[in-house]
Amino acid sequence: MKILVCISNVPDTTSKINFTEGDTKFDTNGVQFVINPNDEFGLTRAMWFKEKQGATVHVATVGGAQTEPTIRKALAIGADEAIRVNAEPKDGFYVAQQLAEVVKNGGYELVIAGRESIDYNGGMVPGILATLLDMNFVNMCIGLEIDGTTATAIREIDGGKEKLSTSLPLVIGGQKGLVEESDLKIPNMRGIMMARKKALNVVEPIDASQPTQDQKFDKPAAKGPVKLVDAGNVGELVELLHNEAKVI
Amino acid sequence: MSVLVYTESLKGKFKKNAFEVASYAHKVAQDLGTTVTAVAFNAEDAAALGTYGVSKVLNVSYDALSTFSAKAYADVLAQAVKAEDAKVVILSSTADTKYLAPILAAKLGAGYAPNVVAAPDSTSPFVVKRTAFSNKGFVHTEISSDIKIVGVSNNAYGVVENAVSASVEDFNPSLTDGDFAVKSVEVDRVAGKVTIADADIVVSGGRGLKGPEHWGMVEELADVLGAATACSKPVSDLGWRPHSEHVGQTGKPVASNLYIAIGISGAIQHLAGVSASKVKVVINNDPEAPFFKAADYGIVGDAFEVVPELIEKLKEFKAQNA
Ligand SMILES: Cc1cc2nc3c(=O)[nH]c(=O)nc-3n(C[C@H](O)[C@H](O)[C@H](O)COP(=O)(O)OP(=O)(O)OC[C@H]3O[C@@H](n4cnc5c(N)ncnc54)[C@H](O)[C@@H]3O)c2cc1C
Ligand SMILES: Nc1ncnc2c1ncn2[C@@H]1O[C@H](COP(=O)(O)O)[C@@H](O)[C@H]1O
Numbered sequence: 001m002k003i004l005v006c007i008s009n010v011p012d013t014t015s016k017i018n019f020t021e022g023d024t025k026f027d028t029n030g031v032q033f034v035i036n037p038n039d040e041f042g043l044t045r046a047m048w049f050k051e052k053q054g055a056t057v058h059v060a061t062v063g064g065a066q067t068e069p070t071i072r073k074a075l076a077i078g079a080d081e082a083i084r085v086n087a088e089p090k091d092g093f094y095v096a097q098q099l100a101e102v103v104k105n106g107g108y109e110l111v112i113a114g115r116e117s118i119d120y121n122g123g124m125v126p127g128i129l130a131t132l133l134d135m136n137f138v139n140m141c142i143g144l145e146i147d148g149t150t151a152t153a154i155r156e157i158d159g160g161k162e163k164l165s166t167s168l169p170l171v172i173g174g175q176k177g178l179v180e181e182s183d184l185k186i187p188n189m190r191g192i193m194m195a196r197k198k199a200l201n202v203v204e205p206i207d208a209s210q211p212t213q214d215q216k217f218d219k220p221a222a223k224g225p226v227k228l229v230d231a232g233n234v235g236e237l238v239e240l241l242h243n244e245a246k247v248i
Numbered sequence: 249m250s251v252l253v254y255t256e257s258l259k260g261k262f263k264k265n266a267f268e269v270a271s272y273a274h275k276v277a278q279d280l281g282t283t284v285t286a287v288a289f290n291a292e293d294a295a296a297l298g299t300y301g302v303s304k305v306l307n308v309s310y311d312a313l314s315t316f317s318a319k320a321y322a323d324v325l326a327q328a329v330k331a332e333d334a335k336v337v338i339l340s341s342t343a344d345t346k347y348l349a350p351i352l353a354a355k356l357g358a359g360y361a362p363n364v365v366a367a368p369d370s371t372s373p374f375v376v377k378r379t380a381f382s383n384k385g386f387v388h389t390e391i392s393s394d395i396k397i398v399g400v401s402n403n404a405y406g407v408v409e410n411a412v413s414a415s416v417e418d419f420n421p422s423l424t425d426g427d428f429a430v431k432s433v434e435v436d437r438v439a440g441k442v443t444i445a446d447a448d449i450v451v452s453g454g455r456g457l458k459g460p461e462h463w464g465m466v467e468e469l470a471d472v473l474g475a476a477t478a479c480s481k482p483v484s485d486l487g488w489r490p491h492s493e494h495v496g497q498t499g500k501p502v503a504s505n506l507y508i509a510i511g512i513s514g515a516i517q518h519l520a521g522v523s524a525s526k527v528k529v530v531i532n533n534d535p536e537a538p539f540f541k542a543a544d545y546g547i548v549g550d551a552f553e554v555v556p557e558l559i560e561k562l563k564e565f566k567a568q569n570a
Contacts, residue, residue, distance in 0.1 A: 118381075118497055128353055140346070158343045164433060176498055211359030217388075226540050229546070235561045238565050245506070247506040247526070248506065248565070
C-alpha cells in the first residue's frame, strides 16, 4: 500500500497571533512552525501501517522553502520520502488541486490528511482533494483499519461516533483518535540523521484556481475583567447569569 | 437565481441550527434582492421554515437518505443548486455539514468560507468575516467564484423570524451507487443527551476534578441546565471521558451562549477552542489560573464544594421560575 500523508505547516499552538502590513498579512515574526497537530496523528497512524502492513509512506506539503524543517521532521518520524510543491498555499481549493496532481503522479491508494489546519481552520483540503480525484472520503476520522482494499473507519459525529465501511482508494481527514496522544512519536537522533539522507523532492505547482482571497485580519475585542463571586455566595452567580448575562 | 440553504434534521425534526442558517440565508437573499430555497431531507414539517424567511422548500424523501451520507447529500445539494440556479449556498457548522461542504465545493467549483460569524460584510464583492487561528483572530475573506458557499458558525448569527409562506415541493435527485460508496455500518450516539454542537450551554470539566468518578456532579449540573457535557484534552487522553467530549483547539469547537469550566486551568489551546462562547464562567481553586483572564464570571473555590452548591441554587431558581 502506498500512503501519502498531507502535512500543513502551522504556527505552534502556543503562538501569539499578530498581523502586519495594515492587517493584511499574518505576522510570522517570532512564530515557531510545526506539523499541524491533526496531521501528526495521521502520520503516526501511517507509521503503524508501515510497520505492521509494509506500507510505503510519503509526505507532501504545499509551501515555500521555509516549510522544509517541518517536512524534515516528518521524515525523522519515519516517512520514506517527501514532496514539496513549491507554492504558497493560497486557499484550500488551490492546495487541493496541487495535492491532487501529486496523488495522481504518485499512485497513492490512501491519502491521510487532517480534519483541519489549525491556522486558517479551513477543513476543506481533504474533501476537495477526494472529490477531484473521485476517491472515497471519510472526514473527522478517529479510527482506520485497512484489510486488502477494504477500509473500516470510525468518524466523529455530534454526540457520538459512526462506523463506516468503504474501499481504497481513500482520502481521510483525520484527528486525535486515529492514534492516542501517548502514541505520538518524537523524532530521535537516529531518525533525524536518517532524515537527512531521505529524498525531499521539490516540484513546481500546476496552474490552479483560487476561488477565495483573504483580505484583512482583525483580532477579537479585548475582554473586560472577570467578575468574581465569593465561594460562599454561589446564589449570586445564578442571579448574575439570569439578570445580567441573561443566559439562564 | 436564489439563495440555497441546507436545513438539517434528525429523524424528521429540524435541528435548531436549521432555523439559524435559514435566518442567515434570508439576510443574504434580502441583500441580493432574491428569495431563499431550502433543501431538507425527509422533513416532517418542512413548511415551518417559512417562519425564518424560506419561501420554497425542496423536500427529499428517500429511504436511502434516511441516514446521513456525505457524498449522496452533497450530490443532492449540487443538483438543487443547478435546478434553482443558486449562486450562494448557506450551510451550518455541524460535523455532518463540515463533512459534506468540501465535497459540494469541489462538485460546484465553488469557493467555501467556513466558520463565518456575521452577515456578509458586502455582497458585491462577496466578503464574509470568519474566525481563524482557532478563534485568536478573524479574517475577512472574499469569495470570487460564480457560486459561493458560506458555512455559518453555530450560534453566531442567531435565529431571526421573518415569516413568509413556504411552498413545499418534492425534489427527486438522481443518485448513483457511487454516491453510497462509503457505507454507514453503525451509529453510536448517546441517546437523549444534548450535543456540544447543539447546546446553548456547555458544562466542562478538567483535570482539577481528579478522576472519572467525580463526573456525577458535572452531569447533574448539565442536567439542571439542559446543557451538554465537555472536557479538557488531558481528561479524554486519560480516558476519564470519551474523545467526543474533548473541546479546544484540537478537539471540538464550542460556541455556546454559556460555557462553564470546572477545574480547567485555561491553557491557550483550550481557550482557543472555547472562546467563541458568549459568556464564560470559571470555577477553580487557584486564583492565578489563566482561565480567569478569559472569563466573564468566576468563583475561586473548591469545585467539590462550589458545584453541589451551584446545583442546589439552580434547582431553587428553576423552582421559582417554573
Ligand atoms: C498541540 C497541543 C494541542 C492541545 N489541544 C488542546 C485542546 O484542544 N483542548 C484542551 O483542553 N487542551 C489542549 N491541549 C492541552 C493544554 O495545553 C493543557 O494541558 C490542558 O488544557 C490542561 O487541561 P486541564 O486544564 O484540565 O488540566 P490542568 O492544567 O492540570 O488544570 C487543572 C486545573 O484544575 C484546578 N483545580 C485543581 N483542583 C481543583 C479543585 N478541587 N477545584 C477547582 N479547581 C481545581 C487547578 O487549579 C488547575 O487550574 C493541547 C496541548 C498541545 C501541546
Ligand atoms: N499547504 C498544505 N500542504 C499539504 N497539505 C495541506 C496543506 N494545507 C492543508 N493540508 C492538508 O489538509 C488538511 C486540512 O487542511 P485545511 O483544509 O487547510 O484546514 C490538513 O490537516 C493537511 O493534511
